[in-house]
Amino acid sequence: MSSKPRRRLAVLACMDTRLDLYAILGLKRGDAHFIRNAGGLASEDAIRSLAASQRLLGTEEVIVLMHDQCGLCGASEDQFAMALAADNALPPWRLGAFESVEQALAASLARLRSAPELTHRDQIRGLVFNPADGSLREPQRVAHA
Numbered sequence: 001m002s003s004k005p006r007r008r009l010a011v012l013a014c015m016d017t018r019l020d021l022y023a024i025l026g027l028k029r030g031d032a033h034f035i036r037n038a039g040g041l042a043s044e045d046a047i048r049s050l051a052a053s054q055r056l057l058g059t060e061e062v063i064v065l066m067h068d069q070c071g072l073c074g075a076s077e078d079q080f081a082m083a084l085a086a087d088n089a090l091p092p093w094r095l096g097a098f099e100s101v102e103q104a105l106a107a108s109l110a111r112l113r114s115a116p117e118l119t120h121r122d123q124i125r126g127l128v129f130n131p132a133d134g135s136l137r138e139p140q141r142v143a144h145a
């Protein structure tokens with residue numbers, strides 16, 4: 001088995017326990033890179049991993065997978081920062097809380113589509129998984145010429 005993903009695909013997804021990426025996307029071991037963080041957000045470190053995926057390991061397509069009922073949806077950015085500060089933690093990052101999964105997804109897609117770190121930016125799709133009923137939707141389908 002090669003370390004290069006068979007389907008030339010990298011998936012950026014939330015770390016949520018209910019997201020079984022293999023089952024949701026119909027993938028097998030060896031098919032894709034999985035990059036996971038809180039929210040599935042296009043953070044600097046997610047972009048670092050995607051840059052390595054594309055530039056070193058040959059992937060050409062990105063799927064960003066977020067979901068309904070995300071722990072970051074409706075969380076308080078300010079309260080989180082204050083709790084960190086109370087423990088003398090002043091990290092350079094923010095939690096990334098959001099009010100709408102569709103808006104958070106759109107922002108992450110826009111970030112990736114304008115990231116010069118990535119060599120392949122024409123096949124970047126966003127999906128939202130619903131853990132309640134197992135459905136998957138694509139709110140931002142972009143037509144390609």
Ligand SMILES: [Zn+2]
Pocket residue numbers: 014015016038039040067069070071072
């Ligand atoms: Zn989540």
